[in-house]
Amino acid sequence: MDRAPNRYDAGRAFYAPGVPAEIDVDERDVGALLDDAARRYPDRVALDFLGASTTYAALEQEVARAAGLLQDAGVRAGDRVALVLPNCPQHVVAFYAVLRLGAVVAEHNPLAPAEEVQAQLARHGARVVVAWEKALPLVCPDGDLGGRTVYAVDLTAALPRSSRLLLRLPLPAARRQRDAMRGPVPAGVRSWDRGVRAARPVDGPRPAPGDLAVLLHTGGTTGTPKAVALTHRNLMANATQGQAWVSGLEEGKETFYAVLPFFHAFGLTLCLTFAVRMGATQVVLPRFDVDMTLAAMRRRPATFLPGVPPIFDKLARAAEERGADLRTIRYSISGAMALDPEVAARWERVTGGLIVEGYGMTESSPVALGSPLSPDRRPGTLGIPFPSTQIRVVDPENPDVDVEPGSPGELLIRGPQVFSGYYGEPEESAAVLLPGGWLRTGDIVTVDEDGFVTLADRIKELIISGGFNIYPSQVEDAVRLMPGVADVAVVGVPGGAGGDRVVAALVLEAGAQVDLAAVRHWCEGRLSRYAVPRQVAVLAELPRSQLGKVLRRTVREQLMERGSRKS
Template sequence: MPRSWISRYDPGVPATADYPEWTVPDLLRRSASRFPDSPALSFYGTTLSFRELNELTTRCAFGLRRLGVRAGDRVALMLPNIPQAVIAYYGVLKAGAVVAPMNPLSVEREIQSQLMDAGSETIVALDLLYPRIQAVRERAGLPKRIIVTSLRDFLPTAKRLLYPIKAWWAKRWIVVEKSPPVYGFLELLDAAFPGMDVGDSPLPLLEPDSLAQIQYTGGTTGSPKGVMLTHRNVLVSALQGRMWCSNFREGQEVFLGAVPLFHCYGLSTCQNLAVATGSHIVLLPRFHAGEVVKAIQKHRVTIMSGVPMMFSMITDVAKARRHDLRSIRVCLCGASPLPAEVQQEFERLSGVTISEGYGLTEAGPTTHCNPIQGTHPRGSMGLPFPDTDARIVDLETGRRDVPIGEAGELIVRGPQVMRGYWNKEAETQAVLREGWLYTGDIVRRDEQGFFFFMDRKKDVIKPWGETVYPREVEDILFQHPAVHEAAVVGIPDRHYGEAVKAFVVPAQGACVTERDLIEHCRKSLARFKVPAVIEFRTELPRTIIGKVLRRALRDESGAPVVDASPSRKAM
């Protein structure tokens, strides 16, 4: 099919490429060969070179195999953005096993569900999380092996000595007894090669089409599913990101490692892209806006991937403290739509244009991005990546292409698209049809080839038999100066099927009423799109990367309303 959008690519960005027959660990091996002494990771004063990182990951691989991990085994990683997360990721893959990243904020029920679903007998986790994991093991029998590590393990000597005092003061000090089935991460690395050089013993031979990751979806629209990504999927996704930035300086860029690396977005646009290009990652285990702006200024960060909430909070801190953000050359935003006012303010402070993108876990994750250097229309989610096809099809059958400018479901295909869902054949067949991934997202395309996200297919509201896209209503609410955040969902209505409900977080110090916002919406929206109910909140429920959990808001608002007609509300 013709890819008309290619003409809008930045100069130097190819329409297609020949991808090497490598596996994911080859990205690290290659950078260790090309940039052995260049910094790979920085963590509060500790810096690891690419040579050191490559050796540590090989030691990790041998340590895992000595514990009994074999090719194809699933190893769960429950770690924040610390050096051990990167070491364990590549170590697991070098051992021939499959990485199953897990959110460190997961509760016992979620941990048990993911371990049981993936069949993960081994987990590498932060010691602070051990009580939850141990409780699951006692109840479910998994995991059989628990490898624990501490935030202090890779700190400089002085900070490592002070860590117990700070941790005790913060009531976060946990002592974990290291005896089977519990092992220490540092001991695992130290015991991997008794009297042996790292290059003396072979590791399993990997194939590009073998499974690399089981990446669980966020569960924002239902129960989480394990997305199967092959080495080829993961490698292609990283190399597509490299190609998209035609002025990339390999071996010189500095990445901000603040977006969670256990999430597919962070793994692809930060960790794997940086490792593939010999770039430096400044790791931050949690997002704290004040710490982030200091890190950007201190390390002269050049590439940043983030989510709208991060950009909003960084902007507020940078304005207040006058930090310099102008070292940033490339800025990527994903996970959810970026409000125009947040984008404009951040760009004014940093001098760099945010390139908003689009993706989903099932596509490894990125399929679209706005040009890094060229211009793009406001609100665009970008152009399809090289070697990526995209169509917009009708919502009823999913087979007919809709005309340019009309809304429909986005379907994509490309070498980064998943193999399928782990142990879920029916769900796989529902979204992978004739080589196309049905995203469940409603988008439109303009004459220039730029795509625009409208909403999740499952989030569309149907009041009076009409169609309402929540994002359209949210955009109007955002235009009111008293609105800081807004989320719109459909709620049951006895008369009209569904009604529009808005959840609003007011701007700090602002005074606004439900009537004020309904009148504001009436000026710009058709009557059936105007919220029937507005609920004020101090915050909205979010995923770890900042995406609003509309499902949670719908669940809270499940009771039918008697009469939510906007024509009779607040008259």
Template sequence: MNDNAGGRGSGKIWLRHYPKEVPETLRYPDGNAAQFLTDAAGKFPGGEAMEFLGRSYSYAELAKRAARLANALRGLGIEKGDRVAILLPNCPQAVVAYYGILMAGAVAVQTNPLYRERELRHQLADSGAKAVIALDLLVPRVEAVRGETAIRHLIVTSLSDGLPFPKNRLYPLKRRREHPGLKIGYGANGTVRWSALLRRAPDTPLCEPADAGTDLALIQYTGGTTGVAKGVMLTHANIIANTMQTTAWFYSTKEGQERYLAALPLFHVFGLTVLMNQSVYLGSSLLLIPRFEPKAVLETIRRKRPTVFPGAPTMYIALLNHPDAREGDLRSIRVCVSGAAPLPREVQDRFEQLSGGRLNEGYGLTEASPVTHCNPLWGFRKPGTIGIPLPDTDARIVGEDLFVELPPGEIGEVAVRGPQVMKGYWGRPEETDKVLQDGWLRTGDIGWMDEDGFFTIIDRKKDVILAGGFNVYPREVEEVLFEHPAIREAAVVGVPDDYRGETVKAFIVLREGWQVSEMQLNRWCRDRLAPFKVPHRYEFREALPTSLIGKVVRRELRESGPQATGDGADDRAENSKKD
């Protein structure tokens, strides 16, 4: 353990639980975050930077491609501070696009490729993006909203641009067969082919100098679950700091030797930091998964032997429940960090038994680049908590007054401060002032800190259910439901109730081959929860709606009507396995 009396004197009681290998503070370089790539290419030019469906790219090749894109963007008139949107799934072009944009001195705007026209219109218009790099299949959506944006250049790539031979020749045939109406007007209205643009551009090294603390690297939009999505302004300093903080936490990782399983989307800030940026910072390999499918992921694990696997609880649950899991040999995986949603203890235990690695829960939010807390990966930890703050990160539990810290054990809002905290919301100074004061960020999450400095998140402030005057925290109810042997997944929301104002409703996904009745679940919960916390309604489903990073979308559950699963809740019998 670190024995820094000055650190402990600062009130950071969690420091006594830091592993001795993790420093309390780090030194962060000034400059452009794309320097991660130029440094890695200098140290490991022949090392594998990324692998995609059988095609491997060296660091020298990745750096040259990013330099070509940076020079090409400059040739198109993109200047320092201009915004360039990325509309791509996990593929080599997404990595090249991100670093190329930063090298050019522009600001990346990561956009979800699943967005429809309404969502896309808002983000492209709000950011003022002058160019967008998009997958060919998504071009119709961009064209549908382009007239309402500042987009001048549309750079179009195809999955075939990242595939090995002969897949790169076969894919266009498959695309034409499945999307016969797709026509792209290359050469008109600023629309250009990715491959042609990079072929014409020089690979002369380019890395625009940046004032790390001021210049933006990224505008990352929040989910917008409580209104219009806001653009989070992350500086080069924010990105550099969180990459180095999380790498310091993964202290057993070694330069040039790790293999990162990239099942999380890179366009989400969790995947961007703990996968793309961290793997490049270490000069390690990024194993790109275009879409999370358990069977394909298990095959990648068997074939490429990844060592680091950041993910979401739903990913670990899906792998654990896949029939090939035990034959898939997960023993290469040493480090897993779960984020985006609460990690059930049972899932943690089962995955660690299967892989032999460590799966720990962490915590973060887009406004903090995103990671602020994590359980120590080796040594003392507290399952069920989000762990302790990362190096150079401060955290406290507060009430209405942001500057009055509540004592250990008392419930309030989590506030954080550190070099990874955003500059503010793009174009929304009033919204910024509501959550950011004197470097402290109100997270909107409700939780508490124990006497050791470990934090527990109870729920989102907006998700707390007010039932008959009592606060009900969905996570507490979900943990009880997860302990039931028949339940695979569970989500709890508040729904309108004439008598209680709100009441508790549980959405249940059962394990294959299991049945359970509402009466049995009610009895299970009443034995473990105060009466006002027990769900009054249950709905059985085949699956829960989730975002691409595996977070259950509670808003969709609250707004949805009942869905039949084919069995019928009333017909569910005994809590026992089928023969």
């Protein structure tokens, strides 16, 4: 890789003390992170799940048994194993067990629509699936296992013994909690929890740095469903870069909060790999909930919290209202969407710590830029390139040509964290991976004279709500099939600290009446909950280009100008 200095390197002068310009990439497999932590900190709590704790030594032993269970199920090096799980100890165990065998983890959202999960399973062809009991209808609809070996995870099995006993009580509250955590298990589905306890420990072949480690599902820069292929080297590089960036963290002494979903690139890297590299204790929450988080803070206070702006906003407001103590949190990294400066200021006021934005995409494992964790941080910007990361700003129509300094252009990224391509999609990969290892982000940015990058626009018309990526074409495909809808364009409009609000602009058939409630009801089961429109507007027609393409940007401008007509 050409590392010659260029005009985009000015930001390195603002690195926090101790942050290097370059890192030495750990040329081992991801499983080495857990091996190291178990050897160096065997008695340290690795996971805290609603009060149940697991040490690093115990976690490593459970991973070895889980690897034995998967090996007995026929998993070999290079095989894909699908995980359809919320955040829980079993997710961590399964993740490292799959990698221990040299196999590939395929992550899935356990709350996604069944059709989406089924399409993803078909795309990568996993023959073994580990799924939460309540996600089994997504994996084996109507009890059809599809020829796969399916393991069911019981979330209550990871709870403290006292909590499990309480769930057995014949009380309405216990029944509601039990129903929220457990679900029916079809015939032929095996128990993951019982299987791991009974399995023999194994240690499989160690993968090479360039071997495939993880598949993460995304719409990429086009919105077309695909799987991002991340290698062991990609993940190890980004974990090392993260450790360098947050240089104030001490190995073996920190407590991370795992509130970001592990199936998302941000949660996977910051929690499943970076936290283990640090020998940190992880407080694992099955979902983000203010009350649950504050209760955990009283039990095991956080020192480092990665999250998305709505998390920081809700926690800071709750802390102010209830007098909750968050002052143990020294560092926080916000990602997936823009961080409102007011939210950042409130967070720093209630914690006394620092919060900065990180920028990246699934294709970059995911973090590529960040604001320095120092007084030089600049809220509202994407920050400056991570160590061993280079950027360029180019003409979107001709990415070989850099734009003039200070002018807007498409951001390109190059570094050891940049992915190897989309799984089984060579043409899609070639469209975003340029010669020389440059990744096209699809984001229009400007770079100031100090080297700080600011987002100006998005080529890909991506909607970001609550930290989740929403692709307009996927929402449109679902809404367009609704009776009474002749045409539809989906756009995002500003929605405050939570990010964009999904708005469906509808053209109705003659005499049809369609309101927001009807659209939301229709989309249930067809779209992930975060992608369901929050507002509708009825238009006489949709603006189109000369080639007939809907001009979403014009739709958005029209809605912003006149205010969306709510139904």
